[in-house]
Amino acid sequence: MLVSGLTLAVGLPRQHAEAHDGDHPPPAAKPAEVYQPSVLPDRVILTVLEDPRTSVAVTWRTSALVHQGWAEIVVADHGPRFESRARRLPAKTTALQTDINTAHFHSVRFEGLQPATTYTYRVGDGVNWSEWLQFRTAAAEPEPFSFVYFGDAQNSVRSLWSRVIREAFRDAPRAAFLLHAGDLINRAESDAEWGEWFGAGGWMNGMIPTVAVPGNHEQARLPGGARGLSRHWRPQFEFPLNGPPGLEETCYTFTYHNLRVVALDSNRDLQRQAVWLDQVLADNECEWVVCTFHHPIFSTSKLRDNRELRNLWKPVFDRYRVDLVLQGHDHAYGRSGLQVPDQAEVAGPAGDEQQNVAEGAQVLDPHTGTVYVVSVSGPKMYPNRRPPFMRRVGEDTQLYQIIHIDGHRLRFEARTAAGALYDAFELTKRPGQVNALREIEPEIPERLREPIESASVREPATP
Structure with missing residues (x-):
């Protein structure tokens, strides 16, 4: 019966599928609620620094209730028992009042890292943490x-x-x-x-x-x-x-x-x-x-x-x-x-x-x-x-x-x-x-609204 019901719902015309609770449409999500920051980190992002062999930065967002952020980092391990070896670094915190909320943004620069090494890290306030994430530093010598x-x-x-x-x-x-x-x-x-x-x-x-x-x-x-x-x-x-x-x-x-x-x-x-x-x-x-x-x-x-x-x-x-x-x-x-x-x-x-x-x-x-x-x-x-x-x-x-x-x-x-x-x-x-x-030959032709009216003057490739 469940499969049959799902099949029927998928097959409904759009106007019927959009009806809800006595022909009233579902309520629209409110941006201020959807994007409300909390004590849990979100919008976690790595950004490049001058030397990707030894450094990278991380930034994240929390609610204004979090006044001090921290990042923990450790060389990636093959198993789960690595947390005790993680190094903890304090974050720089910036308050930002937006059009729909007030948030704190926290950033840490990971420096002094080893080249060609995978690191595991997380960010948070010491109690509320992100998941553990990973990145790899650039190698010391050029490689593809x-x-x-x-x-x-x-x-x-x-x-x-x-x-x-x-x-x-x-x-x-x-x-x-x-x-x-x-x-x-x-x-x-x-x-x-x-x-x-x-x-x-x-x-x-x-x-x-x-x-x-x-x-x-x-x-x-x-x-x-x-x-x-x-x-x-x-x-x-x-x-x-x-x-x-x-x-x-x-x-x-x-x-x-x-x-x-x-x-x-x-x-x-x-x-x-x-x-x-x-x-x-x-x-x-x-x-x-x-x-x-x-x-x-x-x-x-x-x-x-x-x-x-x-x-x-x-x-x-x-x-x-x-x-x-x-x-x-x-x-x-x-x-x-x-x-x-x-x-x-x-x-x-x-x-x-x-x-x-x-x-x-x-x-x-x-x-x-x-x-x-x-x-x-x-x-x-x-x-x-x-x-x-x-x-x-x-x-x-x-x-x-x-x-x-x-x-x-x-x-x-x-x-x-x-x-x-x-x-x-x-x-x-x-x-x-x-x-x-x-x-190099593309897989599909040029996508244009109208054909090119005259031949383009396009220089030949160098040998």
Whole structure:
């Protein structure tokens, strides 16, 4: 009878299934209740620090009743009898009054760790603890590794973005870190939206370190009318403090094996960051360089252009032959080859200040060798203007990207929310030259609302 009843319920038309208690709909969940903090830790998240071989940070949330947080950490054991060996560290605590509650955020920096070692840790107040979670430090010497890159999650995060980050985990469960190129949520000061974002990642956030930069939707209206960084950002993310003064935890850099990652804040202080970026890359000794920020150097969406950003930052990328630039913001996919317009500023139609780059004649520079990617992981979608120097474009497609690095080779894979290979290529280092680029056949054709009307001018891959 139970099976029969379940079968009947599944088969009901939607209008009948939605009826409840005398045709009254079920009550909607109240965000203030759903995302109410308690004495039990939630929103546990690991974040990268300057040296992932020996350090990582953890942050978590509790109610304001918890005034002192603690983290316990121990080298992972094969059995359950390890708690007595755990080292206990005090947390830094920050109070945050949100639009629906008041919470305390606690953070600890685990430092002095051993490379290539799995650690077990938990967080709490000494009585109320999280589950034991695990992470692994980077090895002392370079070895093959992967990381995952997401464009904007932003909207309907719980209902429509959760599947993307979880599908990415199925493909890359041993990822070194998860990289988010801004617009993690839509409303900067909405605690419910932040709750959705943390819920989507769930325990993955507590086991794989996060790298994130703020987008325009992490900017909030400040007293006096100006816009500035969301009050949620710094309490809930503990990032490196090695960026320009005033841009702490939004502009920073770290190394992972033979990769230098530079995270930039494209919302403000672009000139100061250009100077800092030049210094970072001048001192760089890593073989690979990846830069990430929110607003694209070359936009994929119509009526969008970030000329000041391009004028200030692209010459630095060119000078140091940055390998890969990972961006978001435009809600459409685009990936260049090694050749992009050589001018920092390329005018659109006369009088059109919003028109995107490179509408008219272009001169593609064969010497810089930077691949630019714009991607989107959430459900908000814009039309793609299909820049002719992009090797692969897409519309109406939720994507995640896995980047594999093994010595002199870098492999890039963009996969859809259903796991299909949408775009892929391989870069190989060549001493004194730009990288060699090898295109890899995707599993599905380009997803576009309308066919491309004319042949795109797309440069050939290098041999």
